[in-house]
Structure formats: structure tokens, C-alpha cells
Amino acid sequence: MDMNKEIKRLESLYLEKPERVFTMYLNTDPADPDQQGGEWRIHLKNGLQNFEKYLKNDVNKEELANFCLIKDKVEKYMREHELELLKSVVIIATPDESIWFAKRFQVPVESEFFWEEIAKLDQLIALHQDYPRSGIILTQKETIKIIETELGQPLESFYFELDLDTEDWRQHTGPHRAAATVGSGGKSTKRELFNNRFEANRHRWYKSIAAKLDKLAKDHQWEYIYMVGHSEETNDLSESMNKTINHFIEKNMLDKNETHVIKAINN
Incomplete structure (x- = not known):
């Protein structure tokens, strides 16, 4: 609407x-x-x-x-x-x-x-x-979720996940696929190795998706943009985007449902 x-x-x-x-x-x-x-x-x-x-x-x-x-x-x-x-x-x-x-x-x-x-x-x-038409961009390393909202209601959701083999961001529908839990072993777990790789490439990987997020904001006429996640990630992502981010929230809410997220940012 x-x-x-x-x-x-x-x-x-x-x-x-x-x-x-x-x-x-x-x-x-x-x-x-x-x-x-x-x-x-x-x-x-x-x-x-x-x-x-x-x-x-x-x-x-x-x-x-x-x-x-x-x-x-x-x-x-x-x-x-x-x-x-x-x-x-x-x-x-x-x-x-x-x-x-x-x-x-x-x-x-x-x-x-x-x-x-x-x-x-x-x-x-x-x-x-x-409560204008807004985009809520939630980051958690290789996963980005976008919730579109207006008047406190969720309108649509989008998910992007980074394909680590191709280093391309892929959009898909439905709940995002949670990363598998990796047990510790030796000096470094697989997850720790990924975290190190992610930190080394974070700026470049986020820059590669920034244009897609800018296009979503333009096409869907967002009047306000929230960015939610760890500050290091949201700072990198926002700096790569042309659109202005109106409000930053340093919380990990990627796995929360749309209603919970919207209620949290409006309180």
C-alpha cells in the first residue's frame, strides 16, 4: 500500500x-x-x-x-x-x-x-x-536481511547470503538458512577461520552488495532507513551505500521475526 x-x-x-x-x-x-x-x-x-x-x-x-x-x-x-x-x-x-x-x-x-x-x-x-515507509537492514556477517515496514506493519522481507565459493551475494525468499554450528578442535575451528576471512574481506564484500541495497531503497521509496547489527559491520556497509542511513542500532536481531524487530526499533 x-x-x-x-x-x-x-x-x-x-x-x-x-x-x-x-x-x-x-x-x-x-x-x-x-x-x-x-x-x-x-x-x-x-x-x-x-x-x-x-x-x-x-x-x-x-x-x-x-x-x-x-x-x-x-x-x-x-x-x-x-x-x-x-x-x-x-x-x-x-x-x-x-x-x-x-x-x-x-x-x-x-x-x-x-x-x-x-x-x-x-x-x-x-x-x-x-512511521513512514522504511527499510530495516539487519546484518550478521555473510547474511543480510531487509524488512520493509510502514505504519508499524511489515510489508515485505528480503534475504541476501554470501556464496563463499563465488563471493557473490544471492537473494532468496523464505527464512534465511542458519549457519551450521561447528565444534572446536585444535587451534582453530572452521568458524574461526571463516571469521578471520570475513574480517579480512568485509569491506570488499559489503561494497559488492551496497548497490543492490541502494536500488531496493530507491525502487521501494524508503523514506527512512535503519541499520541493525554490530557497529563494525554496519559502518562498513553504510559507508559503501549512497543512501543515507538515518538510524543505527547495535543489536543482533537477524533471527528475530519481523514483528519483534519493528517493535524493537519503534520503542
Whole structure:
């Protein structure tokens, strides 16, 4: 999802009575002290009922019917995704169904409900500014993993592994293949020999993959880049890239899943 394009599309909305644009920001964060009992259900019920009562009192049957269409669809969405909720839900919808933007995010929002001529996008725009489309580059010697994320959600992952026979970086899908454990024996293990070889060639090997990482960043329009790993490796890799690295994190998280990594860099 290209959030920049999505926001521009939503910004163009304008509907006159009896139609309106429904906007909902709902806090569903289970870690929030105010959400320990699933209070989002109460906020959802009250938020929807308040509009329904107002429209009934306003005696505008056509507008009420339009709102009820949205209300039923929102309630159905929340029922169907109740077990998949993260920290927040954002829904923007129109009665004619030309717009149905419904997303569950791993970032917090303040619960708000609107039924107006336009979509209320202040929170969505602020979220996108705080959590833009980003690339997280994780290094661990001969393995590099890239996680693409936006609004706290993983979008796609890429893996590169160095073929030590050809000294070429090979991209593959699926979880990376963990290096085999080598027992100690004599003065030096095979792993120690590899480590020595890697340190001697690290700059040259990282330089050979830098252009591929720059191309990924350009093609996927990363607005922010994190680099995670041991400082010696991340420094070498970043110096070989043309793209600016916005934030360095000295941790080994290559074997952590995408959600864990994204949560760690956002905390």
C-alpha cells in the first residue's frame, strides 16, 4: 500500500448531505492500561450510537439510512477481525462504498469518530509522518536481511547470503538458512577461520552488495532507513551505500521475526 497516494485520495473526498464520510480511529492496544478489559468495544458502541441518536433526532431519514449502512459494515469488520486486532483500527468509509479504508495498525491512536463532509485525516497523516515507509537492514556477517515496514506493519522481507565459493551475494525468499554450528578442535575451528576471512574481506564484500541495497531503497521509496547489527559491520556497509542511513542500532536481531524487530526499533 502506498500511503502517500492513499492519503491524497482520501483528502479529495467531499460529500454533501444526505451523504457523509465516516472516519474512525479506535484504540485497541491491549498494553494500554485503559484497554485491559477490552474497553474498545464500549468506545465503538458509544461512538456509533451517538451518531445514530443524533440523526434520528434530526429526522433525516436518508442520512440516517446512509449512516446505518456504514455502521453495519464497521460492526461486521470488527467482529470478523476481533482476534487479529493490534494497537489500533482506522476506518474511513462512504455510504456508496466507493471508499472503504479499513486497517489494523501496530501503532497507537486516540479513539475518535467523525461523520462529516470530509475525511478527518489529522491522526493518519501524523502516524505516517512518525512511521513512514522504511527499510530495516539487519546484518550478521555473510547474511543480510531487509524488512520493509510502514505504519508499524511489515510489508515485505528480503534475504541476501554470501556464496563463499563465488563471493557473490544471492537473494532468496523464505527464512534465511542458519549457519551450521561447528565444534572446536585444535587451534582453530572452521568458524574461526571463516571469521578471520570475513574480517579480512568485509569491506570488499559489503561494497559488492551496497548497490543492490541502494536500488531496493530507491525502487521501494524508503523514506527512512535503519541499520541493525554490530557497529563494525554496519559502518562498513553504510559507508559503501549512497543512501543515507538515518538510524543505527547495535543489536543482533537477524533471527528475530519481523514483528519483534519493528517493535524493537519503534520503542
